[in-house]
Amino acid sequence: MLGYTEKMRGIASRLLKDCSVEMVIGFRKGSMPMMNEPCFVTTIEDVPSLIWDSNCGINLANYLTNRKEKIAVFAKGCDSRNIVNHIIENKIKRDQVHIVGVPCTGMIDKRKIAGMVKGEILEVSETDDTIKVKTADSETLFEKTEVLQQNCTLCIHRNPVIHDEMVADPVEEQTSLDRYADIQKIEEMESEDKWQFFEDLLSPCIRCYACRNACPLCYCPTCFVDESKPQWMGKGQDPIDVRTFHFLRAYHCAGRCTDCGACERACPVGINMRLLTRKLEKDCQEQFGWEAGLSLDQRPALDVYQTNDPGTFIK
Amino acid sequence: MEMMGIERDRLHMSWVSSAEATKFIDVVTQVTEAVRALGPNTRFVKQQAKVA
Numbered sequence: 562m563l564g565y566t567e568k569m570r571g572i573a574s575r576l577l578k579d580c581s582v583e584m585v586i587g588f589r590k591g592s593m594p595m596m597n598e599p600c601f602v603t604t605i606e607d608v609p610s611l612i613w614d615s616n617c618g619i620n621l622a623n624y625l626t627n628r629k630e631k632i633a634v635f636a637k638g639c640d641s642r643n644i645v646n647h648i649i650e651n652k653i654k655r656d657q658v659h660i661v662g663v664p665c666t667g668m669i670d671k672r673k674i675a676g677m678v679k680g681e682i683l684e685v686s687e688t689d690d691t692i693k694v695k696t697a698d699s700e701t702l703f704e705k706t707e708v709l710q711q712n713c714t715l716c717i718h719r720n721p722v723i724h725d726e727m728v729a730d731p732v733e734e735q736t737s738l739d740r741y742a743d744i745q746k747i748e749e750m751e752s753e754d755k756w757q758f759f760e761d762l763l764s765p766c767i768r769c770y771a772c773r774n775a776c777p778l779c780y781c782p783t784c785f786v787d788e789s790k791p792q793w794m795g796k797g798q799d800p801i802d803v804r805t806f807h808f809l810r811a812y813h814c815a816g817r818c819t820d821c822g823a824c825e826r827a828c829p830v831g832i833n834m835r836l837l838t839r840k841l842e843k844d845c846q847e848q849f850g851w852e853a854g855l856s857l858d859q860r861p862a863l864d865v866y867q868t869n870d871p872g873t874f875i876k
Numbered sequence: 877m878e879m880m881g882i883e884r885d886r887l888h889m890s891w892v893s894s895a896e897a898t899k900f901i902d903v904v905t906q907v908t909e910a911v912r913a914l915g916p917n918t919r920f921v922k923q924q925a926k927v928a
Contacts, residue, residue: 756881
């Protein structure tokens, strides 16, 4: 993915110069290593702040919701699928977005890296397949494949499914992955162990809603957890309320989630809530043969009736 | 729900038309039997907030 930055700046300048878009959404360097932040460029002078590396894990589709202007957006495979979702769900019009496709070889997991080195990380640099991490007293070199976000190691749509132009040639897709090994392991547990497993998984949750805010699917004007008339659930840290929040949020993403990993990445305490969304993704795939955000012409699985829809759960 | 650790027979789902009285009775009987066999629910039960 090296060399994308220059091409992106070129594309952004061109689009802003010929006034074909009013805004370009990309990434700029964050104030800390491995924390790139979304960047909204409206003038050519700001174009040089755009960058691209392996720390662009935030899903930019999140910033397209209900926008009225014409926007260019840099989209990885997962972002592009969420843009498709957005168009299908009438959150933005297709002709409003100029999608610049970014073939992606995965984003790196900052939490994993922090756990693999000692001391504060001062600088992180990368080549095509290695990541160099510098701390005060050491320098460590990692293979990029060993520090990828889990969702990126399981990704089968690295190339954008929809685009108006591409930053580079498509990358090779990963095949023959066992995408749901961890979900299957949970499914095989005894009921009581399942309950305990999620009790432990969710116990650190502080209900900050970072997962919800980072998620491009969570665009409701008022989230069910914030409603007060009626109040659907408690707002504190009671384990039952925490659990209700997580599993209901997952349900709201059923058949829509693209496993972009934004939720897990945003979580300050590192909860893998993707176990819930991926269970629903797995079910959708098994029961309806549905994968979210692949085509503009297909209605979502939970949006249409088909005669071969499974109905065994209805007694 | 099952994935999260709710017992298999705790939660039921059915579709009964208003014209299907017999089916309704059957379903209700089955549900109550299944749930009774499991005993009182201990999961997803929220205790009342304790007030000092």
